[in-house]
Amino acid sequence: MNDTHAAIEQAIEELREDALQLLQDLVRIPSLEGEERACQDLVAARYADLGLEIDYWTPNDEELAAHPAYVPTGFTYENRPNVVGTWHGTGGGRSLKLNGHVDVVPIGPPETWQYPPFGGELVDGRVYGRGAADMKGGCVVNWLCVAALQRAGLRLRGDVLLESVVDEEGGGNGTLAAVLRGYTADGCIFTEPTGLEEISVSNRGAQYFRITVNGQEGGTEYKHQLVNPIAVGMRIFEAVEDYSLMRESQVSHPLYKGIHDTLVPTGICKFHCGEWPSTIASQAVLEGTIECLPGEDIHAIKRDFRRYIEEVARRDPWLRENPPKMEWFGLWFDAAEIAPDHALVRCIQDAAEATIGTRPKPRGGGGCDLRLPVLYGDTPSVLYGPAGAMIHSTDEFIDLEEVLRCAKVIARVTLDWCGQAEG
């Protein structure tokens, strides 16, 4: 380790208490979907403390809705600002964007939590609370990286952009808004909680669907003359299960070998039918998701799936006469990937090896915002950030030590990627 690297690591150690304070402050703001503003105000203030050029803006609903990558969430972005803080380099280096999202998913029943869900309590080195791991820990890493490089007295050649977005959990329109605002870079790291052993270099594509089937309404006493839409819906459910197995047998991708049970999650997870225990309903509504791997086109998969459901209906006497209604709705996204040996991936691998002694492996990821800068911002991107536990579950937490370890790696990546300025 040379003097520069030692100075960066020392600066991160010296900033330990500040990092903890920021993490607890962020977790203590319940930044659920639509309520991110107070968190973004705090982030903007901390970026301003670092002397960054601050851009604080409200994503434009109409502009977003007109973009092909827009996710029709039904939300407005009014009162949901994005923040970008730019640390300008002296010129001649590569730029790097560090992305974090401040929105969090709901807490579920509060009585199931051992620690207050928005308490930010520190217990045995772990900070507990909704969003601690996904991904306020990562937001702290992004801040800490610039804070430590500055504290070590360094100037960089390339620009560093700290990008704090809303609505990641809703599907990514916050990151899309940042891309539309022109925030592209030579590389982007989403400090999502991948853990430090793996670098996520892709995301799967996905689309939610809804299938409505008809039955014959009437009292249970006539059940043998009527068609119960539950039974019809079950046939659709089984058919989708078969489709899922068929897809599994057809697809493969080196980045997705052996990491999950399923390569392309596909299935129905919501089934709604009936309003009265003794009345057969007129319809059943089924909702589910289909996904695809990088290299596949989600739009082509959608067409294939629709044809399949139409074929299933043609072979079913009731469905042939009463065709199911099929709709796409809500969450969808493209698949995307970058080369697993991309310079940004190697830069992170080298920095991690030198800093924490492990060489993280590139792997395939699920749904995330990676696709947006890759496909629409010409910005090679990865996910690499501090692991936590119980993500989206009860008693979510992150280890402060993991946040500091990650910041040491990312600070070194930033120095190597952007280049140290002379003098």
Ligand SMILES: [Zn+2]
């Ligand atoms: Zn996340």
